[in-house]
Amino acid sequence: xSKIKAVVFDVYGTLLDPISVESIARELIPDALPFVMTWRAxxxxxxxxxxxxxxYHSFWELTENAxxxxxxxxxxxxxxxxxxxxxxxxxxxxxxxxxPDGLKTLREKGLKLAALSNGNPEMLEKGLGNAGIQPLxxxxxxxxxxxxxxxxxxxxxLALDWLKINDPAEVGFVSSNSWDAIGxxxxxxxxxxxxxxxxxxxSLGYSPxxxxxxxxxxxxxxx
Amino acid sequence: xSKIKAVVFDVYGTLLDPISVESIARELIPDALPFVMTWRAxxxxxxxxxxxxxxYHSFWELTENAxxxxxxxxxxxxxxxxxxxxxxxxxxxxxxxxxPDGLKTLREKGLKLAALSNGNPEMLEKGLGNAGIQPLxxxxxxxxxxxxxxxxxxxxxLALDWLKINDPAEVGFVSSNSWDAIGxxxxxxxxxxxxxxxxxxxSLGYSPxxxxxxxxxxxxxxx
Numbered sequence: 001x002s003k004i005k006a007v008v009f010d011v012y013g014t015l016l017d018p019i020s021v022e023s024i025a026r027e028l029i030p031d032a033l034p035f036v037m038t039w040r041a042x043x044x045x046x047x048x049x050x051x052x053x054x055x056y057h058s059f060w061e062l063t064e065n066a067x068x069x070x071x072x073x074x075x076x077x078x079x080x081x082x083x084x085x086x087x088x089x090x091x092x093x094x095x096x097x098x099x100p101d102g103l104k105t106l107r108e109k110g111l112k113l114a115a116l117s118n119g120n121p122e123m124l125e126k127g128l129g130n131a132g133i134q135p136l137x138x139x140x141x142x143x144x145x146x147x148x149x150x151x152x153x154x155x156x157x158l159a160l161d162w163l164k165i166n167d168p169a170e171v172g173f174v175s176s177n178s179w180d181a182i183g184x185x186x187x188x189x190x191x192x193x194x195x196x197x198x199x200x201x202x203s204l205g206y207s208p209x210x211x212x213x214x215x216x217x218x219x220x221x222x223x
Numbered sequence: 224x225s226k227i228k229a230v231v232f233d234v235y236g237t238l239l240d241p242i243s244v245e246s247i248a249r250e251l252i253p254d255a256l257p258f259v260m261t262w263r264a265x266x267x268x269x270x271x272x273x274x275x276x277x278x279y280h281s282f283w284e285l286t287e288n289a290x291x292x293x294x295x296x297x298x299x300x301x302x303x304x305x306x307x308x309x310x311x312x313x314x315x316x317x318x319x320x321x322x323p324d325g326l327k328t329l330r331e332k333g334l335k336l337a338a339l340s341n342g343n344p345e346m347l348e349k350g351l352g353n354a355g356i357q358p359l360x361x362x363x364x365x366x367x368x369x370x371x372x373x374x375x376x377x378x379x380x381l382a383l384d385w386l387k388i389n390d391p392a393e394v395g396f397v398s399s400n401s402w403d404a405i406g407x408x409x410x411x412x413x414x415x416x417x418x419x420x421x422x423x424x425x426s427l428g429y430s431p432x433x434x435x436x437x438x439x440x441x442x443x444x445x446x
Contacts, residue, residue: 042425045268045271045402048268048271048272049271049374049402049405049406049425049427050427051275052271052274052371052372052373052374052375052406053374053375053376053405053406054375054376055409057427057428065426065427065428066426068426069423069425069426072423072426073422073423148275149275150275151275151276152275152276152277153276153277179268182272182276183272183275186278199296200292200295200296202265202269202272202292203288203289203291203292204269204272204273204280204288205280205288
């Protein structure tokens with residue numbers, strides 16, 4: 001794709017696999033899967049709600065709030081140590097196995113690479129640093145600069161500003177979240193939806209430029 | 224509550240019971256409950272996402288989009304007649320049984336009463352009209368005027384503008400949705416969360432002035 005000058009990646013669920021959060025949950029909670037799914041859903045829901053309310057809270061705070069709600073909902077009482085282990089798991093997530101080589105291949109093609117995430121800077125530094133991904137990226141951008149979460153166009157604009165590019169179609173964007181892929185498409189990025197789970201696309205009238213099932217296909221699409 | 228001059232109500236799930244949507248779904252779909260829950264969750268999620276994307280679509284369109292997604296997700300194929308029956312059910316919802324008398328009691332106390340809903344005007348007119356609730360309200364307000372959904376403060380401001388009241392604490396607000404009760408609390412309304420289902424409060428740092436389990440307690444709170 002000759003027009004593409006840079007590729008911007010979502011982080012959690014796209015570059016980093018939050019499966020370690022699930023593993024810790026399994027050690028602490030009898031029925032861990034619905035618990036983790038609710039926690040993740042509430043984390044996102046809270047990011048949308050607080051953005052709309054025009055009251056910014058960092059993604060880390062919202063992750064704590066969402067955990068508190070999830071414990072209430074399932075009537076699970078965790079001690080401070082259990083809560084800390086679950087929260088700390090977000091800083092010790094691994095990259096999906098094919099990600100490091102894929103990023104290297106894209107860099108060798110002369111593309112600039114960046115992360116653009118809901119996570120606050122400390123959370124991202126820890127997560128991407130521990131996963132060994134940070135050195136493969138030219139830039140890590142957090143919504144914290146604009147104090148509103150994805151899919152606000154103010155967030156996607158951060159990447160254009162950093163790249164000093166006017167035409168969003170010259171920027172590739174990769175996310176595993178249907179709603180993020182749609183938000184980035186509405187903004188004008190050339191979007192590759194990394195649909196590992198084979199989910200249906202959210203029905204909002206926007207179709208990403210490509211839909212692929214694994215990271216190697218992302219590399220192919222932007223090569 | 225002598226300081227309260229008016230009470231503003233959310234509509235779907237607060238004044239009107241969307242159970243009829245569930246009844247129609249049961250006639251058409253084998254496992255109707257998760258289907259209807261996903262449909263409703265997506266309807267709200269789409270309202271938040273499109274608001275953040277700054278691309279307004281009416282609540283009616285989002286209801287159709289969310290239905291399309293839900294059919295995809297559960298691999299359910301409905302013909303045009305089935306889809307129409309499900310969508311039309313939103314226009315034929317009944318009030319919760321204790322609502323009409325409760326509204327009459329509040330009016331007799333000299334309070335102004337209004338509805339403030341995500342629904343677009345046509346949808347609200349049909350729903351509140353068929354339910355016989357419209358004559359009990361002084362005003363029906365739709366987010367369509369501001370083209371952004373709850374919990375944006377722009378939506379709650381509509382009620383202040385209509386009432387010509389400056390202090391939001393003089394306005395009572397009632398919703399069955401935790402996130403709506405929280406958004407209205409953050410805005411400054413005196414909020415009574417009508418928590419019929421006994422759900423935990425969303426953990427976002429805002430506590431509504433009251434939490435009650437049925438509509439008669441709403442009437443008591445504002446009397």
